[in-house]
Amino acid sequence: MSDLIKPSLGIMNLQQVTRKFQLSRVAPSEDLAFFIRHFWIVRWDLRGQEPYVQHVIPNPCVNLVVEPGRTAIYGPGKEKYGHYLHGQGCVFGVKFKPGGFYPFVKQPVSGMQLSPLSVQNVFDADPLALESDVLAQEDEQQMVELVEQVIRPKLPEPDAQVTFINEIIDYINEQPDVTKVDTLCDYFGVNKRTLQRLFDLYVGVSPKWVIKLARIQNAAETTDTSERPNWSKLSMDLGYHDQSHFIKDFKSIIGQTPDEYARQAL
Structure with a gap:
């Protein structure tokens, strides 16, 4: 089940959200909930409008982001960062719990700040195929199920x-x-x-x-x-x-x- 964005997710200038894009989140399946906080989906339609940059306050979580040409696994940042929105589009993300991504790779997460990890290397997933399959879906639950199928074979033991x-x-x-x-x-x-x-x-x-x-x-x-x-x-x-x-x-x-x-x- 999905729910709408809440202030605690770090979205800056919250009043702008419903005017520029829609952001929802979906809880993970029970077997993945130890490691994953939630899945998030951003959709926007700014056709005929000026592009918009949405700034987000950093958080101590690793995110797997499925986005055209930029699909990767990103470590926590230390400063606010912006998402450039233009035309029509969608981005899908997996927000791991703090510390929840480390058991998948067993290497210091601090090293990810400047170097995102490849989904190919971590989950054996072709990023272009993942973008094509996931972002083509209209139903959020179907998007989640596709990504869970990618993560589940690599699921480590709870730590x-x-x-x-x-x-x-x-x-x-x-x-x-x-x-x-x-x-x-x-x-x-x-x-x-x-x-x-x-x-x-x-x-x-x-x-x-x-x-x-x-x-x-x-x-x-x-x-x-x-x-x-x-x-x-x-x-x-x-x-x-x-x-x-x-x-x-x-x-x-x-x-x-x-x-x-x-x-x-x-």
Whole structure:
């Protein structure tokens, strides 16, 4: 079953979404749910309109993207990225859970930031054939079933570290007062260096970055849903000791100051 986009998925300037494209997501089958968070489908029809760039806040997940000429498996980024939409089209994606892609390849996910992996090498799938088969479908569930058939033969055994990593990231997202990696180490009883190595290997980004991202995504979502955010209060609510530090972190990921982002959203 599919559902519509929600703010937590990192879409920037959420008010624009329904005017420019449709984005839905579909839950994976039970046997794949340990590794995959959801499948996502973007459709747009901008024929006769100006092209549009939709920016997305990065997240600590690996994505398998089926897109004409660009089908590949992409690691987590560290800055916002944009999808250039023009004419009419569709893109299909598989969002793995944080750490959920590592068991398929058993190599550091941090190495994927600059070098996407080939679906041919990982899943023995011809990217052109995958694009032709999947993107030709009108029914989303049929798209999902085709991609699940590609992934299923390579399905590894469940890895307890994936569960542990997701518990940590859930805790970060649910506890806005978590601002330091030391807090995670104390709460989960793990050595700091061990945690950093685990995230480098399985997630591809550091736990410090995940904490920073959670705070900034929270700020961006608040900006999307508030007419006039109180930046001073918001920065304090997110655990920042001063507003200037909050603005610096916001700009490092979003590429704009909070004020610039808020004005753009109007």
